[in-house]
Amino acid sequence: MAAILLDADGVFHVSGEPVAGGADAVRRLRADGHRIRFVTNNTTRARATLAEELRAMGIELDDEELQTTPRAAAQTLAGRRVLALTMHAIVGELEGIELVGEDAEAVLIGGADETPETNLVFSYMNLARAFHELEAGAQLYSLHKNRWWQTKNGPLLDAGVFVAGLEYAAETDAIVLGKPSTPYFEAALKALDAEPSLTWMVGDDIEADIGGAVAHGMKSILVRGIISSIAQLPDWLEEHL
Numbered sequence: 001m002a003a004i005l006l007d008a009d010g011v012f013h014v015s016g017e018p019v020a021g022g023a024d025a026v027r028r029l030r031a032d033g034h035r036i037r038f039v040t041n042n043t044t045r046a047r048a049t050l051a052e053e054l055r056a057m058g059i060e061l062d063d064e065e066l067q068t069t070p071r072a073a074a075q076t077l078a079g080r081r082v083l084a085l086t087m088h089a090i091v092g093e094l095e096g097i098e099l100v101g102e103d104a105e106a107v108l109i110g111g112a113d114e115t116p117e118t119n120l121v122f123s124y125m126n127l128a129r130a131f132h133e134l135e136a137g138a139q140l141y142s143l144h145k146n147r148w149w150q151t152k153n154g155p156l157l158d159a160g161v162f163v164a165g166l167e168y169a170a171e172t173d174a175i176v177l178g179k180p181s182t183p184y185f186e187a188a189l190k191a192l193d194a195e196p197s198l199t200w201m202v203g204d205d206i207e208a209d210i211g212g213a214v215a216h217g218m219k220s221i222l223v224r225g226i227i228s229s230i231a232q233l234p235d236w237l238e239e240h241l
Protein backbone atom coordinates (compact mmCIF):
# COMPACT_ATOMS: atom_id res chain seq x y z
CA MET A 1 0.00 0.00 0.00
CA ALA A 2 1.18 3.49 -0.80
CA ALA A 3 1.36 6.83 0.97
CA ILE A 4 -0.50 9.39 -1.08
CA LEU A 5 -0.31 13.17 -0.83
CA LEU A 6 -3.36 14.81 -2.34
CA ASP A 7 -3.49 18.41 -3.48
CA ALA A 8 -6.96 19.94 -2.96
CA ASP A 9 -7.47 23.02 -5.12
CA GLY A 10 -7.87 22.03 -8.78
CA VAL A 11 -8.04 18.35 -7.81
CA PHE A 12 -11.13 18.03 -5.60
CA HIS A 13 -12.67 21.35 -6.56
CA VAL A 14 -12.28 24.23 -8.98
CA SER A 15 -13.39 27.59 -7.54
CA GLY A 16 -15.26 25.64 -4.85
CA GLU A 17 -17.16 23.51 -7.40
CA PRO A 18 -16.57 19.85 -6.49
CA VAL A 19 -14.91 17.63 -9.09
CA ALA A 20 -17.16 14.66 -9.84
CA GLY A 21 -15.97 11.42 -8.24
CA GLY A 22 -13.60 13.07 -5.77
CA ALA A 23 -15.37 11.93 -2.61
CA ASP A 24 -15.70 8.36 -3.92
CA ALA A 25 -12.02 8.30 -4.84
CA VAL A 26 -11.04 9.20 -1.26
CA ARG A 27 -13.33 6.52 0.18
CA ARG A 28 -11.85 3.95 -2.19
CA LEU A 29 -8.23 4.96 -1.45
CA ARG A 30 -8.91 4.49 2.26
CA ALA A 31 -10.70 1.20 1.67
CA ASP A 32 -7.75 0.02 -0.45
CA GLY A 33 -5.50 0.64 2.56
CA HIS A 34 -3.57 3.64 1.28
CA ARG A 35 -2.43 6.24 3.79
CA ILE A 36 -3.48 9.68 2.62
CA ARG A 37 -2.78 13.28 3.54
CA PHE A 38 -4.20 16.41 1.98
CA VAL A 39 -1.49 18.96 1.20
CA THR A 40 -2.75 22.33 0.08
CA ASN A 41 -1.03 25.55 -0.88
CA ASN A 42 -4.24 27.40 -0.11
CA THR A 43 -3.26 30.58 1.68
CA THR A 44 -6.56 32.32 2.06
CA ARG A 45 -8.65 30.27 4.49
CA ALA A 46 -8.17 28.69 7.91
CA ARG A 47 -7.57 24.95 8.07
CA ALA A 48 -10.84 24.24 9.87
CA THR A 49 -12.71 26.17 7.18
CA LEU A 50 -10.95 24.31 4.36
CA ALA A 51 -11.56 20.93 5.98
CA GLU A 52 -15.23 21.79 6.47
CA GLU A 53 -15.52 22.81 2.81
CA LEU A 54 -14.03 19.47 1.70
CA ARG A 55 -16.38 17.57 4.03
CA ALA A 56 -19.30 19.53 2.54
CA MET A 57 -18.25 18.02 -0.82
CA GLY A 58 -18.60 14.56 0.73
CA ILE A 59 -14.86 14.03 1.24
CA GLU A 60 -14.14 12.26 4.50
CA LEU A 61 -11.24 13.80 6.38
CA ASP A 62 -10.19 15.02 9.82
CA ASP A 63 -8.80 18.52 10.21
CA GLU A 64 -5.45 16.98 11.20
CA GLU A 65 -5.15 15.24 7.82
CA LEU A 66 -5.05 18.60 6.07
CA GLN A 67 -1.66 20.30 5.90
CA THR A 68 -1.73 24.05 5.21
CA THR A 69 0.87 26.74 4.58
CA PRO A 70 -0.21 29.26 7.25
CA ARG A 71 0.43 26.62 9.92
CA ALA A 72 3.84 25.96 8.38
CA ALA A 73 4.51 29.72 8.62
CA ALA A 74 3.42 29.78 12.27
CA GLN A 75 5.98 27.08 13.07
CA THR A 76 8.82 28.70 11.14
CA LEU A 77 8.22 32.29 12.24
CA ALA A 78 7.09 31.75 15.84
CA GLY A 79 8.18 34.56 18.15
CA ARG A 80 9.35 36.83 15.35
CA ARG A 81 8.14 40.29 14.33
CA VAL A 82 6.45 39.85 10.96
CA LEU A 83 4.85 42.18 8.45
CA ALA A 84 2.23 39.91 6.87
CA LEU A 85 0.59 40.63 3.53
CA THR A 86 -2.00 37.89 3.85
CA MET A 87 -5.76 37.49 3.69
CA HIS A 88 -7.50 38.35 6.95
CA ALA A 89 -9.06 34.88 7.17
CA ILE A 90 -5.72 33.20 7.93
CA VAL A 91 -4.48 35.65 10.57
CA GLY A 92 -5.87 33.39 13.31
CA GLU A 93 -3.65 30.58 11.99
CA LEU A 94 -0.47 32.65 12.47
CA GLU A 95 -0.46 31.91 16.18
CA GLY A 96 2.77 32.75 17.97
CA ILE A 97 3.88 35.27 15.34
CA GLU A 98 4.03 38.92 16.37
CA LEU A 99 2.29 40.77 13.54
CA VAL A 100 3.68 44.27 13.10
CA GLY A 101 3.31 47.19 10.69
CA GLU A 102 6.94 48.31 10.87
CA ASP A 103 10.32 47.28 12.21
CA ALA A 104 9.76 43.72 11.04
CA GLU A 105 12.26 40.86 11.17
CA ALA A 106 10.45 39.14 8.35
CA VAL A 107 7.97 39.93 5.58
CA LEU A 108 5.44 37.20 4.85
CA ILE A 109 3.55 37.13 1.54
CA GLY A 110 0.38 35.04 1.29
CA GLY A 111 -1.68 34.05 -1.72
CA ALA A 112 -4.32 35.87 -3.72
CA ASP A 113 -7.96 34.87 -3.93
CA GLU A 114 -10.92 35.72 -6.15
CA THR A 115 -12.29 38.46 -3.88
CA PRO A 116 -11.57 42.21 -3.90
CA GLU A 117 -9.57 41.73 -0.68
CA THR A 118 -6.64 40.77 -2.93
CA ASN A 119 -6.57 44.39 -4.17
CA LEU A 120 -6.19 45.65 -0.61
CA VAL A 121 -3.63 43.13 0.62
CA PHE A 122 -1.38 43.61 -2.40
CA SER A 123 -1.91 47.35 -2.79
CA TYR A 124 1.01 49.47 -3.95
CA MET A 125 1.17 50.96 -0.46
CA ASN A 126 1.51 47.55 1.20
CA LEU A 127 4.04 46.28 -1.34
CA ALA A 128 6.09 49.47 -0.92
CA ARG A 129 5.92 48.97 2.88
CA ALA A 130 7.16 45.40 2.45
CA PHE A 131 9.97 46.59 0.19
CA HIS A 132 10.98 49.16 2.81
CA GLU A 133 11.18 46.46 5.51
CA LEU A 134 13.26 44.22 3.22
CA GLU A 135 15.64 47.09 2.53
CA ALA A 136 15.95 47.58 6.30
CA GLY A 137 17.03 43.96 6.69
CA ALA A 138 13.86 41.90 7.07
CA GLN A 139 13.87 38.41 5.52
CA LEU A 140 11.35 37.57 2.79
CA TYR A 141 9.05 34.54 3.23
CA SER A 142 6.15 33.42 1.08
CA LEU A 143 3.43 30.87 1.74
CA HIS A 144 3.90 29.80 -1.86
CA LYS A 145 5.20 31.29 -5.09
CA ASN A 146 2.52 30.08 -7.46
CA ARG A 147 2.33 31.86 -10.79
CA TRP A 148 -1.42 31.25 -11.25
CA TRP A 149 -4.22 28.93 -10.21
CA GLN A 150 -7.18 27.38 -11.91
CA THR A 151 -10.58 29.03 -11.44
CA LYS A 152 -13.91 28.50 -13.14
CA ASN A 153 -13.07 31.51 -15.30
CA GLY A 154 -9.69 30.13 -16.28
CA PRO A 155 -6.20 30.67 -14.84
CA LEU A 156 -5.92 33.63 -12.46
CA LEU A 157 -2.74 35.52 -11.55
CA ASP A 158 -1.43 34.43 -8.14
CA ALA A 159 0.75 36.14 -5.56
CA GLY A 160 3.98 34.60 -6.87
CA VAL A 161 4.19 37.68 -9.06
CA PHE A 162 4.38 39.91 -5.97
CA VAL A 163 6.98 37.65 -4.38
CA ALA A 164 9.06 37.77 -7.56
CA GLY A 165 8.61 41.55 -7.73
CA LEU A 166 9.87 42.04 -4.18
CA GLU A 167 12.77 39.65 -4.81
CA TYR A 168 13.68 41.72 -7.85
CA ALA A 169 13.38 45.09 -6.13
CA ALA A 170 15.12 44.15 -2.90
CA GLU A 171 17.62 41.80 -4.60
CA THR A 172 16.82 38.95 -2.28
CA ASP A 173 15.40 35.42 -2.50
CA ALA A 174 12.18 34.46 -0.76
CA ILE A 175 12.00 31.40 1.47
CA VAL A 176 8.95 29.45 0.31
CA LEU A 177 7.03 27.73 3.11
CA GLY A 178 4.44 25.73 1.14
CA LYS A 179 4.86 23.27 -1.73
CA PRO A 180 7.41 22.67 -3.25
CA SER A 181 9.62 23.50 -0.24
CA THR A 182 11.55 20.80 1.57
CA PRO A 183 10.19 21.49 5.10
CA TYR A 184 6.62 21.29 3.79
CA PHE A 185 7.12 17.90 2.11
CA GLU A 186 9.21 16.59 5.02
CA ALA A 187 6.35 17.44 7.40
CA ALA A 188 3.87 15.61 5.16
CA LEU A 189 6.07 12.50 4.88
CA LYS A 190 6.66 12.50 8.63
CA ALA A 191 2.93 12.72 9.33
CA LEU A 192 2.38 9.57 7.23
CA ASP A 193 5.60 7.92 8.42
CA ALA A 194 6.29 7.46 4.71
CA GLU A 195 9.35 6.76 2.56
CA PRO A 196 9.59 9.28 -0.29
CA SER A 197 10.22 6.53 -2.86
CA LEU A 198 6.96 4.81 -1.84
CA THR A 199 4.93 8.03 -1.83
CA TRP A 200 2.79 9.49 -4.58
CA MET A 201 2.03 13.16 -4.95
CA VAL A 202 -1.21 13.82 -6.82
CA GLY A 203 -1.77 17.39 -7.95
CA ASP A 204 -2.54 19.79 -10.78
CA ASP A 205 0.38 22.21 -10.39
CA ILE A 206 3.37 21.24 -12.48
CA GLU A 207 5.88 23.12 -10.31
CA ALA A 208 4.53 23.04 -6.74
CA ASP A 209 3.13 19.48 -6.89
CA ILE A 210 4.94 17.56 -9.60
CA GLY A 211 8.27 19.40 -9.56
CA GLY A 212 8.26 19.30 -5.77
CA ALA A 213 7.58 15.57 -5.71
CA VAL A 214 10.36 14.81 -8.20
CA ALA A 215 12.83 16.99 -6.33
CA HIS A 216 12.08 15.10 -3.10
CA GLY A 217 12.29 11.60 -4.55
CA MET A 218 8.55 10.94 -4.69
CA LYS A 219 6.43 9.62 -7.49
CA SER A 220 3.88 11.96 -8.97
CA ILE A 221 0.61 11.95 -10.84
CA LEU A 222 -0.48 15.06 -12.70
CA VAL A 223 -4.23 15.60 -12.67
CA ARG A 224 -5.37 16.64 -16.15
CA GLY A 225 -2.13 14.99 -17.32
CA ILE A 226 -1.53 11.36 -16.29
CA ILE A 227 -5.13 11.07 -15.14
CA SER A 228 -7.84 13.41 -16.36
CA SER A 229 -9.59 13.62 -12.98
CA ILE A 230 -9.23 12.51 -9.35
CA ALA A 231 -12.06 10.02 -10.00
CA GLN A 232 -9.61 7.86 -11.98
CA LEU A 233 -6.95 7.70 -9.26
CA PRO A 234 -7.99 4.47 -7.46
CA ASP A 235 -8.11 2.49 -10.71
CA TRP A 236 -4.89 4.02 -11.95
CA LEU A 237 -3.08 3.04 -8.74
CA GLU A 238 -4.51 -0.46 -8.87
CA GLU A 239 -3.04 -0.86 -12.33
CA HIS A 240 0.32 0.75 -11.67
CA LEU A 241 1.33 -0.21 -8.12
Ligand SMILES: [Mg+2]
Pocket: 007, 008, 009, 010, 011, 203, 204, 205
Ligand atom coordinates in the same frame (compact mmCIF):
# COMPACT_ATOMS: atom_id res chain seq x y z
MG1 LIG B 1 -3.81 22.59 -7.01
